[in-house]
Amino acid sequence: MSRSRTPSIKMVADRAGVSVATVSNVLNGKPTVSPDFARRVNEAVRELGYVVDLGASRLRSRKAHLAGVVVPDLTNPMFASFVSTLEHLARLDDYDLVVVSARNNAEEEADRLRKMRSWRPAGLIVIPCDGAFAERLPNGFFAPVVLADRIPDAAGFDLIAVDNGPAAGAIAAHLDGQGYGDCLVVGSSLSITNVRERWEGVRAAVSRMHVEMLEIGIDDANGAQRLEERLRRRPLPGALFSLDHGTTLLTYRTMAEIGLSVPDDLAFASFDEMEWMRLVAPGITAVRQPVEEMAEQAWALLLRRMTGSAGKPVTRRLRCAVEIRGSTPRSPLEEAGPVKLGGEKWKLQDEPYSPE
Amino acid sequence: MSRSRTPSIKMVADRAGVSVATVSNVLNGKPTVSPDFARRVNEAVRELGYVVDLGASRLRSRKAHLAGVVVPDLTNPMFASFVSTLEHLARLDDYDLVVVSARNNAEEEADRLRKMRSWRPAGLIVIPCDGAFAERLPNGFFAPVVLADRIPDAAGFDLIAVDNGPAAGAIAAHLDGQGYGDCLVVGSSLSITNVRERWEGVRAAVSRMHVEMLEIGIDDANGAQRLEERLRRRPLPGALFSLDHGTTLLTYRTMAEIGLSVPDDLAFASFDEMEWMRLVAPGITAVRQPVEEMAEQAWALLLRRMTGSAGKPVTRRLRCAVEIRGSTPRSPLEEAGPVKLGGEKWKLQDEPYSPE
DNA sequence: AGCTTACAATAAAACGTTTCACCAGAATTT
DNA sequence: AAATTCTGGTGAAACGTTTTATTGTAAGCT
Numbered sequence: 009m010s011r012s013r014t015p016s017i018k019m020v021a022d023r024a025g026v027s028v029a030t031v032s033n034v035l036n037g038k039p040t041v042s043p044d045f046a047r048r049v050n051e052a053v054r055e056l057g058y059v060v061d062l063g064a065s066r067l068r069s070r071k072a073h074l075a076g077v078v079v080p081d082l083t084n085p086m087f088a089s090f091v092s093t094l095e096h097l098a099r100l101d102d103y104d105l106v107v108v109s110a111r112n113n114a115e116e117e118a119d120r121l122r123k124m125r126s127w128r129p130a131g132l133i134v135i136p137c138d139g140a141f142a143e144r145l146p147n148g149f150f151a152p153v154v155l156a157d158r159i160p161d162a163a164g165f166d167l168i169a170v171d172n173g174p175a176a177g178a179i180a181a182h183l184d185g186q187g188y189g190d191c192l193v194v195g196s197s198l199s200i201t202n203v204r205e206r207w208e209g210v211r212a213a214v215s216r217m218h219v220e221m222l223e224i225g226i227d228d229a230n231g232a233q234r235l236e237e238r239l240r241r242r243p244l245p246g247a248l249f250s251l252d253h254g255t256t257l258l259t260y261r262t263m264a265e266i267g268l269s270v271p272d273d274l275a276f277a278s279f280d281e282m283e284w285m286r287l288v289a290p291g292i293t294a295v296r297q298p299v300e301e302m303a304e305q306a307w308a309l310l311l312r313r314m315t316g317s318a319g320k321p322v323t324r325r326l327r328c329a330v331e332i333r334g335s336t337p338r339s340p341l342e343e344a345g346p347v348k349l350g351g352e353k354w355k356l357q358d359e360p361y362s363p364e
Numbered sequence: 365m366s367r368s369r370t371p372s373i374k375m376v377a378d379r380a381g382v383s384v385a386t387v388s389n390v391l392n393g394k395p396t397v398s399p400d401f402a403r404r405v406n407e408a409v410r411e412l413g414y415v416v417d418l419g420a421s422r423l424r425s426r427k428a429h430l431a432g433v434v435v436p437d438l439t440n441p442m443f444a445s446f447v448s449t450l451e452h453l454a455r456l457d458d459y460d461l462v463v464v465s466a467r468n469n470a471e472e473e474a475d476r477l478r479k480m481r482s483w484r485p486a487g488l489i490v491i492p493c494d495g496a497f498a499e500r501l502p503n504g505f506f507a508p509v510v511l512a513d514r515i516p517d518a519a520g521f522d523l524i525a526v527d528n529g530p531a532a533g534a535i536a537a538h539l540d541g542q543g544y545g546d547c548l549v550v551g552s553s554l555s556i557t558n559v560r561e562r563w564e565g566v567r568a569a570v571s572r573m574h575v576e577m578l579e580i581g582i583d584d585a586n587g588a589q590r591l592e593e594r595l596r597r598r599p600l601p602g603a604l605f606s607l608d609h610g611t612t613l614l615t616y617r618t619m620a621e622i623g624l625s626v627p628d629d630l631a632f633a634s635f636d637e638m639e640w641m642r643l644v645a646p647g648i649t650a651v652r653q654p655v656e657e658m659a660e661q662a663w664a665l666l667l668r669r670m671t672g673s674a675g676k677p678v679t680r681r682l683r684c685a686v687e688i689r690g691s692t693p694r695s696p697l698e699e700a701g702p703v704k705l706g707g708e709k710w711k712l713q714d715e716p717y718s719p720e
Numbered sequence: 721a722g723c724t725t726a727c728a729a730t731a732a733a734a735c736g737t738t739t740c741a742c743c744a745g746a747a748t749t750t
Numbered sequence: 751a752a753a754t755t756c757t758g759g760t761g762a763a764a765c766g767t768t769t770t771a772t773t774g775t776a777a778g779c780t
Binding site for chain 1: 765766767768769
Binding site for chain 2: 106127150
């Protein structure tokens with residue numbers, strides 16, 4: 009009747025009539041245990057519903073089998089997907105994951121990183137809030153760190169990111185090829201390396217089309233206002249290309265609010281594909297980032313580091329895919345009839361670009 | 365030069381010239397320690413960059429300050445948002461969270477729940493995969509469990525969910541009031557309690573309009589096919605109401621694929637609002653579930669349970685909001701001119717319905 | 721039979737922390 | 751001045767494991 013506490017290895021040992029060490033040996037699959045004893049132990053484990061205490065186990069064995077994951081925002085579908093994939097992969101390798109979100113806040117990220125140390129993870133995968141990540145990493149951090157997606161200002165980190173320049177360039181070249189005379193490129197801030205690389209990719213790719221950059225900041229009401237003002241001014245640019253997730257949402261909403269129709273009034277393309285972009289009509293042309301692959305590579309790299317592989321920091325850039333859809337019709341002069349969904353896939357290159 | 369290991373409380377004690385117990389006392393804010401000693405300890409802590417080992421701390425103190433969270437799918441924005449809010453709240457109460465996703469798989473959920481026990485959490489918040497959750501909870505589970513969102517078949521659980529019936533009824537009444545003659549209601553499966561409650565809410569709310577239910581299953585290619593077949597048949601229903609997240613995505617895509625336009629060909633409404641529904645034109649009429657509030661209530665309840673509050677299981681139903689947008693125009697016979705974004709909010713009732 | 725090897729099981733130490741019981745000295749009371 | 755209480759600090763035990771060293775026993779060899 010009295011709520012007996014959660015069963016410990018000691019209780020299992022007593023019940024099975026063996027020593028604590030034997031139970032541990034059975035549970036950890038040590039070969040030096042007779043079938044008879046193993047059976048008795050397993051039986052006791054089942055009867056008591058015993059499961060190991062990870063804290064105690066890790067404390068003694070000094071094998072962590074635990075990795076930390078820090079992302080800027082779980083509600084961003086891309087990061088959610090990243091985490092979900094990581095979780096799956098880690099499980100396959102028998103690792104546990106501690107996941108925290110920085111809620112788009114650099115200070116909170118710093119705090120989370122500090123707190124992370126208390127878990128004594130064997131390694132860390134971080135998508136940093138911004139480029140200044142290095143300053144927030146607790147000094148004397150002991151475990152290997154693999155960065156993903158966002159590019160840090162400081163060198164010296166393992167990094168798995170995407171091929172921003174060429175991917176953005178492909179979109180720009182596509183728009184250029186469609187005959188648009190000018191393109192408004194919108195991004196949160198060029199101080200974010202990802203955005204800067206994309207903008208540079210655009211400039212490098214266009215030959216004829218005129219491009220113009222507009223930075224609207226993060227949560228910068230002023231910037232949003234500037235965007236709206238630009239979109240109300242005439243003449244409109246022929247096309248609009250937004251370079252990051254938040255900007256895309258804001259831009260798309262603003263266009264709808266002031267009654268601009270895509271693609272009749274202007275063409276629209278986005279870096280960072282979202283689910284709805286293939287649902288709406290017309291579909292939105294977008295750069296699809298290889299989130300799953302990014303998670304796979306990040307995990308594989310971290311696993312190598314955790315199991316002792318030293319060596320210079322690795323940077324790997326993954327190839328994005330470009331989905332051409334109805335928001336940037338093949339020829340803006342032709343009829344804008346019903347656009348078929350799905351669009352065609354345009355592969356950038358056969359092999360991912362990897363500067364190392 | 366030799367990579368000294370990560371600092372322990374022992375090293376801090378040595379450095380500060382005090383005992384281990386004193387360091388612990390300082391770190392845990394015990395009042396019985398002189399300012400001088402406290403200063404020395406804090407200095408040593410800072411110099412060494414010491415942070416406590418949570419595993420060891422929890423092991424000894426037997427205070428967990430740790431809660432587990434199990435959700436069916438992190439890539440579902442609603443659940444991601446749920447987790448993100450929980451994480452924030454837990455932090456305010458100085459709790460850590462271990463978050464795992466079941467990846468929409470009941471077996472994986474069972475596995476995750478088993479594994480969860482190893483963490484020795486003080487409590488658990490679970491959004492179950494399906495109604496059969498009770499069977500998957502490891503028997504003799506020790507810690508309090510609060511369920512959220514999905515309603516279990518078995519009674520006896522604390523539960524925070526939404527007011528499915530009235531919310532779905534409000535949509536149905538709205539459609540009815542617009543003069544649509546018939547409405548096709550689509551959901552994954554009536555064996556899911558949420559979906560069943562919504563369907564029953566629809567039936568209870570309509571007076572004139574004819575309603576018809578179509579179950580398309582989860583990952584049921586056959587079901588998707590039946591949906592497409594129905595949407596190709598004439599006459600079309602005047603309106604379509606989809607009852608859950610997956611179904612909404614599938615339905616919306618199917619409509620676009622076969623060239624049906626909303627709301628010209630048929631009106632469309634959805635349970636489970638998503639971000640893009642207010643971005644697209646026309647906006648999608650949808651039931652918005654109070655995710656943040658659900659997380660708040662779940663956390664508050666779990667916290668009470670974890671700190672020893674006994675008592676009968678509590679069920680609380682939270683009020684949803686209904687966002688009427690352009691996909692279900694006020695009068696389908698009037699001109700379907702430019703629809704203003706945002707829509708109006710229709711509050712169901714002033715006070716949340718709470719059967720307890 | 722004696723001697724070594726191999727095997728199966730165990731007792732005890734260790735992991736890093738918190739807590740408990742205790743102690744020396746100072747401060748207060750008698 | 752002796753007796754008591756308070757104060758700030760400490761050694762050691764304990765938490766639930768894994769691991770190491772050790773034991774006892776059976777088997778294999780001359």
